[in-house]
Amino acid sequence: MDLQSVVDDIYADLAPRIGEGKVADYIPQLARVNPAQFGIAITTVGGEVFSAGDAAVPFSIQSISKVFTLTLALGKAGETIWNRVGREPSGSAFNSIVQLEQEQGIPRNPFINAGAIVVTDMVLAGHAPREAIGEILRFVRYLADDETVGIDDAVAASEQATGYRNRALANFMRGFGNLQHPVDHVLGVYFHQCALAMTCRQLSRSGLFLANSGRDAMSGHSVVSNRRARRINALMLTCGHYDGSGDFAYHVGLPGKSGVGGGILAIAPGKASIAVWSPGLNKVGNSALGSAALEMLASRTGWSVFE
Structure with missing residues (x-):
């Protein structure tokens, strides 16, 4: 072919x-x-x-970055990540909060925003936010076999300035005990990974x-x-x-x-x-x-x- x-x-x-x-x-x-x-x-x-x-x-x-952070989180935490995030299709918008309340702060899967924020929280374990961003960037550069891959800081800043829904999701999950790091730290990493x-x-x-x-x-x-x-x-x-x-x-x-x-x-x-x-x-x-x-x-x- x-x-x-x-x-x-x-x-x-x-x-x-x-x-x-x-x-x-x-x-x-x-x-x-x-x-x-x-x-x-x-x-x-x-x-x-x-x-x-x-x-x-x-x-x-x-959101394509969610595949790479999921791969990293599985490497760190193995199958235990499924205690904190599900594996089922959501049938809801990617930034929906409704399902999250019904399901006690456990997101339906790692590819909707709430699930990806929990995965980012796992990648953050043991790191300062800057180190976690560096780890994600190094991993993606390794996979791409290309050191020129970078983060668009203007996009990251734009998300940081307007990410109210994601803040709501993160605070909501933190309230249910499903985020282990400060919301601002988790979202700082999340916005930067999405800005790859x-x-x-x-x-x-x-x-x-x-x-x-x-x-x-x-x-x-x-x-x-x-x-x-x-x-x-x-x-x-x-x-x-x-x-x-x-x-x-x-x-x-x-x-x-x-x-x-x-x-x-x-x-x-x-x-x-x-x-x-x-x-x-x-x-x-x-x-x-x-x-x-x-x-x-x-x-x-x-x-x-x-x-």
């Missing part, structure tokens, strides 16, 4: 629709992003990279360990066990797109994680890691063009896990 032709064709087919969707405007810095951008990159387990469009333009990965800026090429490289049974396909180093990689993929498939997760599984059939910056990381187990980016979002907060591109890709490659 000529994957370069596949990505070129997908880009050409979607080019007339570039700019579709609505840019996330509740984070002021994201509202400034030009919506007329679209990139796609595939990194195969054999180490080949295929890309088209704006695949070398850095963007704010936002990466290109599609860097992001697809970073997810490669999940496509390769937990091993870095280039170096051969083990990042996580095969079993843990499988479980992270399962959570991405069932919970990775908020209340659009079922629809994404239905249309695309790949484990994936979206972010309101317009990026989506998708995993074809045993084959490749794929990153797409287009800032315009659909009704449930996932990249409109990115979702369409991944549906085309799954269809043209036969990579859906349900094939």
Whole structure:
């Protein structure tokens, strides 16, 4: 299969629709992003990279970072993390507080905001906030095999200034005893991890360990066990797109994680890691063009896990 032709064709087919969707405007810095951008990159387990469009333009990965912090937290705390966060799809908006009250401060899964804030609290254990941010950044640079990956401080400051809902979620969970560090420390780390800026090429490289049974396909180093990689993929498939997760599984059939910056990381187990980016979002907060591109890709490659 000529994957370069596949990505070129997908880009050409979607080019007339570039700019579709609505840019996330509740984070002021994201509202400034030009919506007329679209990139796609595939990194195969054999180490080949295929890309088209704006695949070398850095963007704010936002909630895609939750995959990397979950991986770190599992490395620190193992299966005990599931005492503090669930593994079920939420069916609610990513920043909902309603479910959290009914379920006694235990978030439904690690990919909604409340769950990711608890995971960040675990990564913070034994660290000052600055050290925890450094650990997350080092880990993502290691996965991307690229020291130029950084944090967009303007986006982090923008989130810090407007993150009232996240503060409410964090204080609420702290009230239930499910946060162990001061709320400001946890959110400081959380806002910085969401402000990681990466290109599609860097992001697809970073997810490669999940496509390769937990091993870095280039170096051969083990990042996580095969079993843990499988479980992270399962959570991405069932919970990775908020209340659009079922629809994404239905249309695309790949484990994936979206972010309101317009990026989506998708995993074809045993084959490749794929990153797409287009800032315009659909009704449930996932990249409109990115979702369409991944549906085309799954269809043209036969990579859906349900094939």
